[in-house]
Amino acid sequence: MAADKPGIENNDKLDILKSTQIIIKNALDKLGYSDEVYELLKEPLRIMTVRIPVRMDNGSIKIFTGYRAQHNDAVGPTKGGVRFHPSVTEKEVKALSIWMSLKCGIVDLPYGGGKGGIICDPRDMSFRELENLSRGYVRAVSQIVGPTKDIPAPDVFTNSQIMAWMMDEYSRMDEFNNPGFITGKPLVLGGSHGRESATAKGVTICIYEALKKRNIDIKDAKVVVQGFGNAGSFLAKFMHDAGAKVIGISDAYGALFDPNGLDIDYLLDRRDSFGTVTKLFKNKITNKDLLELDCDILVPAAIENQITEENANKIKAKVIVEAANGPTTLEATKILTDRGILLVPDVLASAGGVTVSYFEWVQNNQGYYWSEEEVEEKLQKVMVKAFNNVYETAQTRKVDMRLAAYMVGVRKMAEASRFRGWI
Ligand SMILES: NC(=O)C1=CN([C@@H]2O[C@H](COP(=O)(O)OP(=O)(O)OC[C@H]3O[C@@H](n4cnc5c(N)ncnc54)[C@H](O)[C@@H]3O)[C@@H](O)[C@H]2O)C=CC1
Numbered sequence: 001m002a003a004d005k006p007g008i009e010n011n012d013k014l015d016i017l018k019s020t021q022i023i024i025k026n027a028l029d030k031l032g033y034s035d036e037v038y039e040l041l042k043e044p045l046r047i048m049t050v051r052i053p054v055r056m057d058n059g060s061i062k063i064f065t066g067y068r069a070q071h072n073d074a075v076g077p078t079k080g081g082v083r084f085h086p087s088v089t090e091k092e093v094k095a096l097s098i099w100m101s102l103k104c105g106i107v108d109l110p111y112g113g114g115k116g117g118i119i120c121d122p123r124d125m126s127f128r129e130l131e132n133l134s135r136g137y138v139r140a141v142s143q144i145v146g147p148t149k150d151i152p153a154p155d156v157f158t159n160s161q162i163m164a165w166m167m168d169e170y171s172r173m174d175e176f177n178n179p180g181f182i183t184g185k186p187l188v189l190g191g192s193h194g195r196e197s198a199t200a201k202g203v204t205i206c207i208y209e210a211l212k213k214r215n216i217d218i219k220d221a222k223v224v225v226q227g228f229g230n231a232g233s234f235l236a237k238f239m240h241d242a243g244a245k246v247i248g249i250s251d252a253y254g255a256l257f258d259p260n261g262l263d264i265d266y267l268l269d270r271r272d273s274f275g276t277v278t279k280l281f282k283n284k285i286t287n288k289d290l291l292e293l294d295c296d297i298l299v300p301a302a303i304e305n306q307i308t309e310e311n312a313n314k315i316k317a318k319v320i321v322e323a324a325n326g327p328t329t330l331e332a333t334k335i336l337t338d339r340g341i342l343l344v345p346d347v348l349a350s351a352g353g354v355t356v357s358y359f360e361w362v363q364n365n366q367g368y369y370w371s372e373e374e375v376e377e378k379l380q381k382v383m384v385k386a387f388n389n390v391y392e393t394a395q396t397r398k399v400d401m402r403l404a405a406y407m408v409g410v411r412k413m414a415e416a417s418r419f420r421g422w423i
Pocket residue numbers: 154155156157158199226227228229230231232250251252253274275276287301302303304323324325326350351353354
């Protein structure tokens with residue numbers, strides 16, 4: 001198929017690794033780095049593919065495929081979540097690990113990016129099968145992970161229980177209690193106050209900063225949130241509590257819409273641990289319709305490639321803040337920016353999660369735990385600084401917010417790689 005844009009074929013437009021590489025190249029070119037730097041950073045330094053045998057409840061053995069990608073460890077150990085989802089691919093995990101490096105650079109953490117994933121559908125698995133899979137994954141990747149090497153955390157369809165099993169398995173192999181191996185743990189196992197809601201808190205802080213730039217009052221704002229899991233449900237609650245009207249939410253099975261505002265507390269009460277709630281309702285709209293609702297703030301908080309050139313012109317929001325990783329394509333970013341919509345990109349907006357994961361790791365390392373207020377105060381400072389840094393870069397360099405975020409995020413690992421003599 002003919003290319004309508006240099007460097008990207010039409011059928012590559014949903015290829016998140018390819019589009020990430022294009023933006024990294026642009027960011028490095030703008031910053032004046034050589035092609036060698038791009039060659040180093042365009043792919044993870046390493047990726048491990050593992051096959052995990054799990055005894056299922058019916059007595060059979062099922063073999064699952066998993067991955068752990070480590071993008072760049074020049075700055076420090078790699079860090080990033082583990083995703084359990086049927087559509088996990090090697091390419092997706094690679095792109096997700098690169099985004100983690102960028103996030104850590106943007107919020108200035110002493111980490112590089114990593115990411116893991118297992119091809120599975122935890123919604124169809126029992127508690128015991130999930131525990132066996134989680135433990136099997138840790139045994140399979142144990143050689144390349146660890147509290148000073150690569151520190152996992154939750155992502156789509158993984159939670160604090162799964163982190164607890166993984167931590168326990170690693171501690172057994174290591175022969176001592178090792179809470180710093182993983183973050184997003186339950187509080188009683190060395191988790192941090194505020195980690196569960198951290199991604200949504202970070203997104204909320206970005207929303208407040210973005211609204212200031214557009215002179216919108218949160219109390220007058222209509223909000224739409226795609227995804228009602230960890231990121232989306234807390235975000236909907238924070239928006240509702242701030243006085244905004246949350247008129248639409250969704251999960252993998254459909255979307256709910258009420259122009260007068262949804263009863264978020266009721267929906268939170270009824271959602272399951274996979275962020276599913278719409279199954280309980282007959283009157284639904286589609287995820288596609290949800291994104292095109294008339295609103296002030298749109299927060300994609302589910303999966304990749306939701307806003308594309310197909311629907312970017314139909315989006316009515318004034319501000320889009322990406323809680324999900326990779327919800328908007330390259331082409332859609334251009335359309336939205338040209339239309340004057342303020343787009344706060346994933347690598348900035350969703351960095352609250354990894355920031356509080358870092359706080360958790362620091363607390364584990366020092367064995368001294370902070371109050372919820374301390375965590376919130378520190379997160380607020382980090383996110384406001386990061387937002388303004390990216391916003392000002394976009395203004396002064398006359399680039400869109402995504403390219404600005406990549407320029408901010410890529411610099412630290414490029415410099416660290418250079419000082420180490422790698423490039
Ligand atoms: N949990 C965290 O700390 C962080 C999460 N993120 C990103 O936020 C996004 C959501 O993650 P979580 O809330 O943690 O996951 P989650 O597993 O708690 O919730 C996922 C939500 O997305 C919905 N969903 C799944 N497949 C879908 C589909 N095909 N179409 C529409 N909706 C679908 C689910 O029904 C659920 O409501 C992901 O992109 C993740 O990478 C980013 C930073 C940190």
